[in-house]
Amino acid sequence: MRILSIDSSTxxxxxxxxxxxxxxxxxxxxxxxxxxxxxxxxxxxxAEQGWxxxxxxxxxxxxxxxxxxxxxxxxxxxxxxxxxxxxGVVPIGTLEALAQEAWCAHDATxxxxxxxxxxREVYVAVYARDAxxxxxxxxxxxxxxxxAVPAPxxxxxxxxxxxxxxxxxxxxxxxARHDAAARPTARAVAExxxxxxxxxxxxxxxxxxxxxxxHRVALTxxxxxxxxxx
Amino acid sequence: MRxxxxxxxxxxxxxxxxxxxxxxxxxxxxSQIDLHARYGGVxxxxxxxxxxxxLVPLIEEVAGxxxxxxxxLDGIAYTEGPGLAGALLVGASVANALGMAxxxxxxxxxxxEGHLLSPLLADxxxxxPFVALLVSGGHSQIHEVEGVxxxxxxxxxxxDAAGEAFDKTATLLGLPYPGGPALAxxxxxxxxxxxxxxxPMIDSGDLMMSFxxxxxxxxxxxxxRQAAGxxxxxxxxxxxxxxxxxxxxxxxxxxxxxxxxxxxSRLVVAGGVGANRDLRERLHAEASRRGARVHFPDLAFCTxxxxxxxxxxxMRLEHAKEGDGAFTxxxxxxxxxxxxx
Numbered sequence: 001m002r003i004l005s006i007d008s009s010t011x012x013x014x015x016x017x018x019x020x021x022x023x024x025x026x027x028x029x030x031x032x033x034x035x036x037x038x039x040x041x042x043x044x045x046x047a048e049q050g051w052x053x054x055x056x057x058x059x060x061x062x063x064x065x066x067x068x069x070x071x072x073x074x075x076x077x078x079x080x081x082x083x084x085x086x087x088g089v090v091p092i093g094t095l096e097a098l099a100q101e102a103w104c105a106h107d108a109t110x111x112x113x114x115x116x117x118x119x120r121e122v123y124v125a126v127y128a129r130d131a132x133x134x135x136x137x138x139x140x141x142x143x144x145x146x147x148a149v150p151a152p153x154x155x156x157x158x159x160x161x162x163x164x165x166x167x168x169x170x171x172x173x174x175x176a177r178h179d180a181a182a183r184p185t186a187r188a189v190a191e192x193x194x195x196x197x198x199x200x201x202x203x204x205x206x207x208x209x210x211x212x213x214x215h216r217v218a219l220t221x222x223x224x225x226x227x228x229x230x
Numbered sequence: 231m232r233x234x235x236x237x238x239x240x241x242x243x244x245x246x247x248x249x250x251x252x253x254x255x256x257x258x259x260x261s262q263i264d265l266h267a268r269y270g271g272v273x274x275x276x277x278x279x280x281x282x283x284x285l286v287p288l289i290e291e292v293a294g295x296x297x298x299x300x301x302x303l304d305g306i307a308y309t310e311g312p313g314l315a316g317a318l319l320v321g322a323s324v325a326n327a328l329g330m331a332x333x334x335x336x337x338x339x340x341x342x343e344g345h346l347l348s349p350l351l352a353d354x355x356x357x358x359p360f361v362a363l364l365v366s367g368g369h370s371q372i373h374e375v376e377g378v379x380x381x382x383x384x385x386x387x388x389x390d391a392a393g394e395a396f397d398k399t400a401t402l403l404g405l406p407y408p409g410g411p412a413l414a415x416x417x418x419x420x421x422x423x424x425x426x427x428x429x430p431m432i433d434s435g436d437l438m439m440s441f442x443x444x445x446x447x448x449x450x451x452x453x454x455r456q457a458a459g460x461x462x463x464x465x466x467x468x469x470x471x472x473x474x475x476x477x478x479x480x481x482x483x484x485x486x487x488x489x490x491x492x493x494x495s496r497l498v499v500a501g502g503v504g505a506n507r508d509l510r511e512r513l514h515a516e517a518s519r520r521g522a523r524v525h526f527p528d529l530a531f532c533t534x535x536x537x538x539x540x541x542x543x544x545m546r547l548e549h550a551k552e553g554d555g556a557f558t559x560x561x562x563x564x565x566x567x568x569x570x571x
Contacts, residue, residue, distance in 0.1 A: 035319060039330055039555025053331050068275060069316050072282050076323025079286050083324075084300060084331025206286040212279070221270035 001197065002049075002056045004042065004081070005190035008034040008074045009066025009094045010115075010161070016186035017045035020194040023187050024048035034073045042077075053085040058202055060193035062184050063091035065123040065141060065213040066115060072210055079205040088202030090193040093211060095141050095160075097184035099127040100192055102159040106179060112152050114162030114169070115184075117143050119230075122162035122169075123213055124149050134195060143214045149173065231304045233547060234289065234328075235540025238281040238321035239313025239341050240368075241265075241272045244536030245288040247296040247303075250544045254351055255296035257537045258288045259530070267407045278316035285324050292536075303334055307543020310338025311560030318559035326557040337546050338557065342565045344538035345500040346375055347545070348527040351537055356525040361494045363485045365509075366501030366533075367393035367410070370481075372437050372488045375498070378545045379570035384491065385437025385484055392477055393503045395441035399448050399473050403466050413470050414506055420464075420471030425451060427469075427476045432483050437491070439484060444476055478509045482516055489522055497524045505532040 007014040013034045016025045024045040030037050046053065061078040064071035071094070082089045098113035109129040117123045126139035139152075146166040151173045158170050158178030170178045196202070219228055232255075237244035246257035262280050266272050293300055308325035311318055322338070329336035346362050349355065359376045370392040372385030390398070393410055400409020405416065427447050430440045448469060455461035485497055497517055503509065504526055517524040531537055 035322060036556050036558055038323075039326055039557065042330070043555060068278070069319060072278060072316065072320055073323050075282055076285075076320050077327040079282075080324040080327025080329075081331045083286055083289065084328045206290065208286075209283060210279075217275045218269055218273040220268045222268070224270075 001194060002051055003058050003060055003190045003193055003197065004046065004053070004056050005060040005186040005193060006038065006042065006074045006077055007062030007094065007097065007184050007186045007189050008038065008070040009062045009064055010070065010183050012183060013037050013041065014186035015041040015045055016190045017049050017051065018190060020191065023190065025187055027185065034070055038073060038077055053081060053087070056085070056087055058088050058090050058193060058197045060090040060092055060189050061208070062094045062097055062186070062189050063209070064094055064211040065117065065143070066094050066184070068212060071212070075208060075210045079208050082205040082208065089205055089208040090196050090202055091208055091211070092189045092192045093125070093141060094184040095123060095125040096127060096135055096137070096192060097188040098159050098182055099129070099135055100188035101182050101185055102157050102179060103129055104188070105182065106157060106177070108157030108159070110153065110156045112156050112158050112173070112175065114149070114158060114160040116161045116165040117214060120145060122146050122149065122166065124162070126152055126156070135192070141211070141213050231544050231547060232298060232302065233540045233544040234292070234303050234306045235536040235538070235543055236285065236289070236306070236308040236321045236325050237344070237534055237536045237539045238285065238317050239309045239311070240317060240534060241277050242534040243281050243284040243288060244534055244539070245285070245292050246536035246540040247292050247298050248537060248540035248544050254537050255298065256292040257535065258291050259535055260284045260288060263408055270407055274314045274316055277314060278320055281317055281320040285320060300328070300332055303332065305335045305337065305543060305547040307337050307339050307539050307547065309341045309344065309539055310558070311341065311563040313341055313561060315559060315561040318561065322557050322559050326555055330555045335547055337543050339539050339542045339546065340563055340565055340568055342369065343379070343381070343568060344542045346373060346381060346498070347378070347542050348500050348531045348538035349498040349525040351531055351541055352525060352527060356496045356498055356523070359494055360496035360498045360525070361485070361488045361492055362498045362500060363481065363488070364501045365392045365481060365499070365503035367391060367397060369501060370439050370441070372484060374492050374494070377570060379568045381565055381568065383566055385439065385488060387439040387441060389440050389442035390445060392441055392481065393501070395445050395477065396503065398445050402445070402448055402452050403470060410502065414474060414508070416467050417470040417474040417508070420467030420469070422471040422475035424468040425472050427472050429476050429479050432480050437484050437488055439480060441477065444473065448473055474506070474508055478506070478512055481509060482513055485513065486516060486520070489520070495522050497522055499524065499526050500532065502533045505529050
């Protein structure tokens with residue numbers, strides 16, 4: 001199994017290439033400069049493995065939620081690579097990748113993944129891990145005010161920069177443990193993609209799309225006239 | 231050389247395959263007008279979201295229609311700027327990744343260079359040098375064009391672009407988005423000269439333009455008529471006709487002055503306003519009276535499109551070197567900074 005993955009949903013550009021166990025990775029804090037480093041990093045990890053694009057089994061990408069522009073860059077690159085190399089694509093949710101990170105780093109099996117969504121909101125989802133079946137989504141990704149995030153069982157692990165931007169959140173939710181520095185990585189994206197590739201659960205480049213979760217991004221002329229606000 | 235061109239700088243997803251020997255082989259355009267209409271203008275985030283859904287299917291369509299397996303391409307060109315950053319990044323990401331996967335060179339194209347060269351898609355194509363009048367929603371410029379990459383800006387607007395003035399005036403008259411074409415359609419039934427609007431800077435003695443005062447004059451007129459209760463359909467049509475006449479008068483005067491100043495005998499008109507029928511007819515008449523030739527791109531290539539990017543790409547890729555895949559976009563980009571191909 002050979003997978004190349006990319007995540008640029010945060011200010012870290014993350015690229016990984018590996019077989020599901022051993023990976024060549026690049027994690028660079030690039031701010032908004034994902035575009036400049038993405039393909040050079042991909043060349044580097046492929047070269048490190050000694051693989052060509054054509055020899056891969058799939059391209060996986062962090063589909064979101066996260067930075068709108070960031071997830072589109074990852075999506076556009078996955079589309080372009082897959083279209084040119086004749087490969088299938090596996091879109092992976094960034095909140096699930098965050099749960100995978102929490103499991104790898106902290107052995108967490110019940111995870112509330114929480115990413116800062118700006119505009120005084122967070123992206124939130126809850127996952128439970130089964131040793132055989134993998135992650136099950138117990139609460140689907142949504143965008144909420146931090147005050148509106150419902151408290152999960154106290155044994156749940158909190159992960160993501162939502163806890164850094166909203167320092168009172170973990171205590172309000174009664175979480176015993178959390179990691180505010182956790183973020184979705186390309187390695188986690190690739191690990192989650194492996195079973196999907198084995199199941200044949202891939203999409204064509206044309207059907208690989210970002211997952212935004214926040215859909216209300218502008219006011220219509222009628223809403224503006226009525227004095228509505230975002 | 232056979233090149234895939236990708237344009238995503240604003241609210242149209244344009245894709246085309248151009249061959250330097252055989253010409254334009256296929257082109258597709260998806261316009262987002264319906265998507266943005268209820269917002270009263272282009273919403274950059276929604277534009278970007280649409281581009282990333284449309285682009286790959288459009289690439290597959292033009293590849294199929296042109297009989298060009300992607301591996302048969304000699305290169306890929308995309309709009310690097312100027313434009314909406316998020317929208318540009320969609321085209322840049324897909325183009326560069328596709329180029330890397332195919333092992334083909336990729337080149338970023340200046341959007342206005344695409345427009346300036348778009349008349350070369352027509353048959354017969356104008357020879358260099360020529361004067362280009364570039365009039366769209368974002369630009370009102372006059373360039374002296376000596377060759378690919380050799381552009382000298384000799385005229386510009388001090389404020390609104392001509393197309394922008396059309397759109398804003400249409401809004402004042404209560405016309406639906408996008409206003410420019412709706413205003414031109416309304417002008418057909420109106421009578422220029424029934425009301426009087428200024429021809430800003432028409433006698434300025436240089437090639438500079440200004441259209442914001444014209445829009446303000448319409449606003450004043452509309453308010454006066456509204457207060458008097460005389461802003462009926464007929465009055466609106468008359469205002470539209472006079473407004474269009476004023477803009478076209480200014481554009482023709484400046485284009486003619488540019489021909490005089492440069493001594494060029496060919497005038498090329500590009501950009502969305504180049505689709506305006508009144509401008510086309512009157513410019514043709516004026517040019518032939520003076521023994522000059524005027525070239526318009528086909529209507530389909532007046533607005534943003536992938537064909538002009540593929541064409542400019544083919545011209546530039548002849549000299550391109552293979553890079554490492556690092557790419558960027560330039561939401562603001564001075565055309566004069568381009569080098570010759």
